[in-house]
Amino acid sequence: MQFSLTPTLSPSVRKSITLIYHFAERESKSRYKRSLLGWFWSFLNPLVTVGVYWFIFGAVYRAVPPVTDNGNAENFGLYLFTGLIIWTLFTGLVEGSMEWLTSVSDLRKKIYFPTETALLGGAASNLVQTLLEVAVLVVIMAALSNIGWTLVFLPVAMALALGFGLGLGFIVSVLNARYRDVKYLAGILLNVAFFAVPIVYTPELLEKEEIPGIARGLVEWNPVALFIEISRDATYFLQVPLWNRFLAAVVWSVTTLVIGWVFFRKQSMSISEEP
Amino acid sequence: MSVGAITVDGVSKRFRLERNRPSSLKEAVLRIARTRDADEFWVLKNVNLDIAPGSFFGLIGHNGSGKSTLLRLMAGIHRPTVGSVEATGRLSALLELGTGFHPDLTGRENVYLNGAMLGFSRKQMTASMDDIIEFSGIGDFVDEPVKIYSSGMYVRLGFAVAVNVSPDILLVDEVIAVGDEEFQRRCLKHMDMLRGKGTTIVLVSHNTDLMAECHQVGRLDHGRLVEVGAPDDVISAYLEMVDSSDNTLHTHDN
Ligand SMILES: Nc1ncnc2c1ncn2[C@@H]1O[C@H](COP(=O)(O)OP(=O)(O)OP(=O)(O)O)[C@@H](O)[C@H]1O
Ligand SMILES: [Mg+2]
Numbered sequence: 006m007q008f009s010l011t012p013t014l015s016p017s018v019r020k021s022i023t024l025i026y027h028f029a030e031r032e033s034k035s036r037y038k039r040s041l042l043g044w045f046w047s048f049l050n051p052l053v054t055v056g057v058y059w060f061i062f063g064a065v066y067r068a069v070p071p072v073t074d075n076g077n078a079e080n081f082g083l084y085l086f087t088g089l090i091i092w093t094l095f096t097g098l099v100e101g102s103m104e105w106l107t108s109v110s111d112l113r114k115k116i117y118f119p120t121e122t123a124l125l126g127g128a129a130s131n132l133v134q135t136l137l138e139v140a141v142l143v144v145i146m147a148a149l150s151n152i153g154w155t156l157v158f159l160p161v162a163m164a165l166a167l168g169f170g171l172g173l174g175f176i177v178s179v180l181n182a183r184y185r186d187v188k189y190l191a192g193i194l195l196n197v198a199f200f201a202v203p204i205v206y207t208p209e210l211l212e213k214e215e216i217p218g219i220a221r222g223l224v225e226w227n228p229v230a231l232f233i234e235i236s237r238d239a240t241y242f243l244q245v246p247l248w249n250r251f252l253a254a255v256v257w258s259v260t261t262l263v264i265g266w267v268f269f270r271k272q273s274m275s276i277s278e279e280p
Numbered sequence: 281m282s283v284g285a286i287t288v289d290g291v292s293k294r295f296r297l298e299r300n301r302p303s304s305l306k307e308a309v310l311r312i313a314r315t316r317d318a319d320e321f322w323v324l325k326n327v328n329l330d331i332a333p334g335s336f337f338g339l340i341g342h343n344g345s346g347k348s349t350l351l352r353l354m355a356g357i358h359r360p361t362v363g364s365v366e367a368t369g370r371l372s373a374l375l376e377l378g379t380g381f382h383p384d385l386t387g388r389e390n391v392y393l394n395g396a397m398l399g400f401s402r403k404q405m406t407a408s409m410d411d412i413i414e415f416s417g418i419g420d421f422v423d424e425p426v427k428i429y430s431s432g433m434y435v436r437l438g439f440a441v442a443v444n445v446s447p448d449i450l451l452v453d454e455v456i457a458v459g460d461e462e463f464q465r466r467c468l469k470h471m472d473m474l475r476g477k478g479t480t481i482v483l484v485s486h487n488t489d490l491m492a493e494c495h496q497v498g499r500l501d502h503g504r505l506v507e508v509g510a511p512d513d514v515i516s517a518y519l520e521m522v523d524s525s526d527n528t529l530h531t532h533d534n
Binding site (some may be wrong): 023024031109113115 | 295296304305306308352355356357358359373375380381382385392393394396397399400401402
């Protein structure tokens with residue numbers, strides 16, 4: 006017996022998939038438009054990033070990184086990189102969503118198509134970029150033989166960050182179509198939020214007396230920090246994430262995605278009426 | 281409902297006016313405190329219309345009467361504030377200039393994008409690509425970004441896509457007028473051909489000669505569909521109205 010997927014897809018779903026693919030392709034192409042090395046930059050970028058952090062935090066500042074599973078990969082640069090991948094995925098989605106929706110809003114005034122395909126396509130393109138960074142990370146970790154079965158949690162961490170970033174992206178992109186200040190506001194908030202997430206510091210830093218409990222709670226339970234922790238458990242510490250923190254991460258991600266989606270579906274039709 | 285039919289059922293459309301629309305967050309917040317004044321404008325008022333599959337329908341009316349808005353509702357671009365609009369089958373629309381083209385993409389890429397929006401795969405579009413380029417007559421410019429096109433070239437390519445994808449419904453909003461004489465004739469001939477194949481065509485135009493070709497013509501006046509009938513009757517009623525209200529500019533601050 007033969008099983009085929011295509012006939013079961015409704016025409017509108019198939020149309021959406023074609024559009025998502027189109028927007029993803031366009032976003033990926035425009036990323037390194039007019040460049041000779043193209044995708045090579047996608048690898049070079051994270052490589053240089055790790056290299057620079059490795060050097061600055063390892064050799065210059067001699068920052069003490071947490072101990073990895075086998076003690077081989079003990080380097081603050083790597084520790085930082087594990088967090089930065091997730092952070093970049095998240096902010097890329099939030100800031101990208103606004104851009105992706107703006108870039109199709111003129112088009113949407115002249116022809117009907119489901120606008121979410123522009124966001125989903127952009128997100129897919131960002132995800133590919135993240136996968137390249139992850140590949141760099143995994144290769145380095147494998148070279149340092151700090152790798153184990155916990156790696157299966159890495160895609161989970163990415164999926165959770167994707168859901169949360171996209172959910173927020175759905176909301177801010179629609180708001181930004183109406184009020185252009187949303188973009189600037191989001192930019193500032195993300196800059197501040199960067200320091201609410203343990204990327205350039207370790208969570209242990211917060212165990213000092215003088216840090217108020219609220220600040221500690223904010224840093225420990227904010228969604229992006231939770232996703233980063235899972236990705237670090239997966240690739241750096243090689244341990245299973247704590248179940249209660251894992252659960253919190255899932256709840257954050259799923260709720261935000263659902264709320265964002267519902268909001269977007271309700272509001273995005275009026276984009277064609279914006280002047 | 282059969283393929284190619286359009287049903288407009290009790291449709292009213294309200295727009296919020298620019299001058300009353302908060303454009304920044306600060307304004308939006310300040311606005312919450314204030315009471316809502318007359319900041320809305322009904323562009324269409326209780327429009328009911330049934331267009332049978334395969335018919336050639338014309339819409340006339342003064343500037344700002346709501347013709348383009350009605351077409352946009354049929355195309356699914358806007359959602360009606362009240363009532364419902366249903367158009368079954370593959371719908372292809374040419375609304376004003378630039379008909380859903382992305383300025384940075386080349387003509388060819390835009391054809392693929394347009395096709396995707398109409399529900400065609402890349403493969404299907406590749407198959408009809410030559411026909412489209414040929415019909416548009418823009419030649420090698422198809423591989424240049426459309427932002428460098430002249431208005432006529434824009435419309436040519438847009439029209440070429442819209443008519444070469446064998447739509448069940450074709451919506452055309454005055455765009456043909458931008459093309460040169462040769463292209464206009466080609467368009468009319470092609471629309472004739474589509475009509476022969478049973479495509480439902482809705483055309484908005486101020487060209488009364490063109491309107492006379494329709495099966496039926498509807499007249500919009502300040503957002504109301506005041507008349508639907510044989511072209512001759514509706515057109516003469518329209519011209520009479522224009523004559524009687526000579527020099528009166530119709531604007532929406534009534
Ligand atoms: N997005 C919008 N926001 C606010 N008002 C709008 C919007 N689109 C159209 N309008 C208003 O709705 C009214 C009807 O516009 P529409 O474009 O449908 O007229 P029309 O009959 O096509 O006119 P014309 O013959 O000049 O093309 C106009 O007064 C216009 O200003
Ligand atoms: Mg118009």
